[in-house]
Amino acid sequence: MTQTIEGNLIGTDLNIGIVATRWNDFMGHRMLHGAKDALIRHGVDDSNITVVMVPGCFEISLAAKKMADSKRYDAIVCLGVLIRGGTIHFDLIAGDATRGISQAGLNAGVPVTLGVITTETIEQAIERSGSKAGNKGEEAALAAIEMANVLKQL
Numbered sequence: 371m372t373q374t375i376e377g378n379l380i381g382t383d384l385n386i387g388i389v390a391t392r393w394n395d396f397m398g399h400r401m402l403h404g405a406k407d408a409l410i411r412h413g414v415d416d417s418n419i420t421v422v423m424v425p426g427c428f429e430i431s432l433a434a435k436k437m438a439d440s441k442r443y444d445a446i447v448c449l450g451v452l453i454r455g456g457t458i459h460f461d462l463i464a465g466d467a468t469r470g471i472s473q474a475g476l477n478a479g480v481p482v483t484l485g486v487i488t489t490e491t492i493e494q495a496i497e498r499s500g501s502k503a504g505n506k507g508e509e510a511a512l513a514a515i516e517m518a519n520v521l522k523q524l
């Protein structure tokens with residue numbers, strides 16, 4: 371008989387950390403709002419949500435690592451907006467941020483979810499932060515609840 375373990379989307383009693391960035395705040399703010407709204411609608415108590423603001427995507431992983439290592443959170447949601455522009459910074463920051471976010475979770479054994487959008491244009495970033503392509507902050511928040519509930523069973 372196959373045993374399948376999956377996480378539900380019930381956030382009651384979960385402690386969730388969010389790391390969000392100030393860069394590209396217009397979209398970032400909408401992603402943060404989407405993430406918090408999704409958490410609360412799925413039962414997470416407002417007082418069990420901690421938001422840490424950092425300057426930009428490059429700084430996300432260190433804050434996520436400190437939060438994960440503290441073991442005070444059942445999951446951590448990382449939110450950021452990277453827009454390509456004309457320089458190679460985009461690729462460097464995107465690579466480092468993604469790797470660092472992943473490492474923060476793996477090292478601590480705490481779910482850390484990726485809500486960093488990487489786009490060519492501002493228009494694409496707006497689409498992914500609450501308009502026609504959904505809200506990636508909300509999706510990362512739901513992934514955090516699901517993974518927190520999966521991890522509790524492993």
Ligand code: RBF
Nearest residue numbers: 391393425426427428429450451452453457459
């Ligand atoms: N941070 C972001 O979160 N999104 C960006 O699109 C972004 N673009 C940047 C472009 C350049 C050329 C530089 C130097 C930084 C950029 N940053 C961006 C900021 C970066 O993540 C970090 O906060 C700063 O470099 C300070 O360490």
